[in-house]
Amino acid sequence: MAIDRNTSLVVLSGGQDSTTCLYWAIDRFGLELVRTITFDYGQRHRIELECAQRVAAFAGVENVILPIDTFTALGGDALTDPGIDVEQGVVESSGLPNTFVPGRNLVFLTFAAAYAWQRGIAHLVTGVAQTDYSGYPDCREGTITALQHTLRLGMESDITIHTPLMHLSKKETVELARDLGALPAMAHTHTCYNGKRPPCGECPACELRAKGFDEAGVEDPLLVA
Numbered sequence: 001m002a003i004d005r006n007t008s009l010v011v012l013s014g015g016q017d018s019t020t021c022l023y024w025a026i027d028r029f030g031l032e033l034v035r036t037i038t039f040d041y042g043q044r045h046r047i048e049l050e051c052a053q054r055v056a057a058f059a060g061v062e063n064v065i066l067p068i069d070t071f072t073a074l075g076g077d078a079l080t081d082p083g084i085d086v087e088q089g090v091v092e093s094s095g096l097p098n099t100f101v102p103g104r105n106l107v108f109l110t111f112a113a114a115y116a117w118q119r120g121i122a123h124l125v126t127g128v129a130q131t132d133y134s135g136y137p138d139c140r141e142g143t144i145t146a147l148q149h150t151l152r153l154g155m156e157s158d159i160t161i162h163t164p165l166m167h168l169s170k171k172e173t174v175e176l177a178r179d180l181g182a183l184p185a186m187a188h189t190h191t192c193y194n195g196k197r198p199p200c201g202e203c204p205a206c207e208l209r210a211k212g213f214d215e216a217g218v219e220d221p222l223l224v225a
């Protein structure tokens with residue numbers, strides 16, 4: 001069966017933000033026009049993949065896992081290299097956290113666009129945001145706008161990259177998740193940089209997540225579960 005052009009492909013990591021984006025896409029495009037793609041990029045915490053599958057199943061959408069483990073061979077960051085611990089603050093030489101995986105979002109969105117191109121899908125949805133976050137340069141609006149332009153040129157396509165969280169604070173992202181009915185799915189998500197379940201509560205990712213839920217006055221379903 002041919003795929004409807006108005007189908008959207010959500011880049012689903014199994015975390016809070018991409019899960020919120022999934023429910024944003026369901027709200028905007030309709031459940032039957034939403035699919036999800038998850039990248040196995042050699043992340044240390046394999047639980048992320050499991051969570052992505054669980055979230056997709058919970059929401060009732062298709063999920064495909066694409067293996068691209070070249071980042072492990074590159075090494076040098078705390079999310080793919082088991083020899084590097086997650087640290088608070090930034091690395092002096094780069095001014096970025098040591099959880100920054102250079103090129104990750106660029107590669108994800110390029111592969112997602114290629115996957116979409118092959119199937120005639122016109123919309124990508126990603127949970128990147130430039131507010132309140134870890135300062136990853138590949139999450140900024142300018143990067144995504146430029147990448148969309150490059151993908152349109154390079155693939156002769158009219159693909160659109162949607163970034164519903166781009167200008168939201170963590171608090172506003174939690175409020176959006178609540179308004180979209182995404183909170184029950186949050187119990188299946190994973191955020192902790194230390195790969196702990198229940199979450200460690202101490203790493204930068206856990207702290208940021210807790211801050212968002214606190215400020216929004218919403219109980220995190222993951223902690224309740």
Ligand SMILES: [Zn+2]
Pocket residue numbers: 191192193194195196199200201202203204205206
């Ligand atoms: Zn943690």
